[in-house]
């Protein structure tokens with residue numbers, strides 16, 4: 249008995265020691281003269297490095313501007329999908345990092361370790377994250393997207409590797425994530441670990457607004473939909489909604505049982521989940537000169553969606569009417585940003601889009617300013633501060649973007 253306790257203590261000590269030598273738990277990214285004192289929120293993304301995945305925070309000031317804060321070790325590894333050489337879409341996904349505003353935590357996938365980590369947010373300093381518990385198994389391989397319910401007590405993740413499918417957890421602030429019984433479900437994709445894509449990989453997982461269904465977009469022209477029981481368990485099989493070519497990011501149209509999906513095979517798709525004939529549920533729209541329209545964000549201030557094209561460094565603003573007809577409002581060039589994961593947050597009364605500018609190894613803040621009036625507001629370099637701080641980082645690995653605004 250005594251010796252087993254001693255062994256446990258020794259192994260706990262040695263893993264702590266390992267973590268603190270090879271991979272420091274925290275790396276400061278403060279730039280001289282930056283102020284975090286008046287932060288009203290933060291944006292989070294991950295380095296997704298195979299040698300050790302860090303979650304990076306940047307505080308959001310009352311003017312909506314970002315200031316890099318620090319990187320915290322997730323106790324997991326990142327990964328990059330196949331084939332090589334890697335592009336700017338390591339995980340072929342949107343939603344690899346998520347935030348719960350209600351329970352004040354950040355969750356991220358560790359695609360190279362098949363785990364999910366959760367961190368508590370300190371509201372008095374939203375750049376400061378504290379790992380809760382230990383990373384938990386993702387229930388499959390190459391987890392690439394996650395979703396959190398409104399109450400912040402449930403998290404579901406999708407895996408895109410050889411063992412692919414979904415898996416759900418309860419969240420509480422003391423223990424972190426606990427697997428929910430009968431929630432590990434297969435997608436049945438013929439895949440590899442790491443996943444080979446982008447085609448034939450899952451892209452994003454989200455709850456329906458009533459949280460009675462779990463939806464995953466798959467870049468094989470369909471959405472997979474599971475029914476969720478009151479105890480959080482999932483139907484054994486999923487139903488499919490066919491449509492699009494390579495449906496990628498998913499965002500519900502406010503007030504509608506319909507989704508907008510970015511789609512690098514065409515531009516974007518509108519899925520009408522209330523359509524009586526499931527095969528007629530999707531309408532795809534071509535974005536002219538589209539190269540890789542993989543990500544998206546929605547702004548309440550403009551009432552529009554922003555489809556994000558990494559290949560052309562272009563934002564396409566799209567309006568979707570209550571009858572689900574859509575129009576392209578305007579297109580914006582983001583120079584050579586190579587924008588990927590993005591999220592809109594409201595600071596004061598203004599909406600800002602926080603974008604991971606992967607190709608520039610930076611972050612770009614876009615001020616929404618109402619419909620058709622978006623403009624680049626701030627550019628933040630990540631490469632320089634990371635180099636100074638000795639934090640391994642690579643533009644082809646960076647993934648995820650989620651924001652938290654203090655209440």
Ligand SMILES: *[C@@H]1O[C@H](CO)[C@@H](O)[C@H](O)[C@H]1NC(C)=O
Pocket residue numbers: 438439
């Ligand atoms: C799975 O994919 C591999 C590689 O493309 C292929 O060789 C194999 O036949 C596929 N298996 C099935 C069951 O479709």
Ligand SMILES: *[C@@H]1O[C@H](CO)[C@@H](O)[C@H](O)[C@H]1NC(C)=O
Pocket residue numbers: 484485
């Ligand atoms: C799920 O799918 C399998 C294989 O297609 C089928 O045998 C089974 O009856 C289905 N289960 C339910 C509950 O629909």
Ligand SMILES: *[C@@H]1O[C@H](CO)[C@@H](O)[C@H](O)[C@H]1NC(C)=O
Pocket residue numbers: 569571573
């Ligand atoms: C929406 O599009 C359909 C056909 O594409 C058209 O019949 C209908 O009038 C449009 N509705 C609106 C409100 O534009």
Ligand SMILES: *[C@@H]1O[C@H](CO)[C@@H](O)[C@H](O)[C@H]1NC(C)=O
Pocket residue numbers: 558559560561583584585586607608
């Ligand atoms: C990525 O950056 C390089 C170097 O600045 C530039 O030549 C290239 O056009 C950029 N790509 C995109 C899609 O903006």
Ligand SMILES: *[C@@H]1O[C@H](CO)[C@@H](O)[C@H](O)[C@H]1NC(C)=O
Pocket residue numbers: 333334641642643644
């Ligand atoms: C980033 O990753 C690519 C692809 O693995 C590699 O070729 C390149 O050398 C890396 N760059 C740095 C600065 O490590």
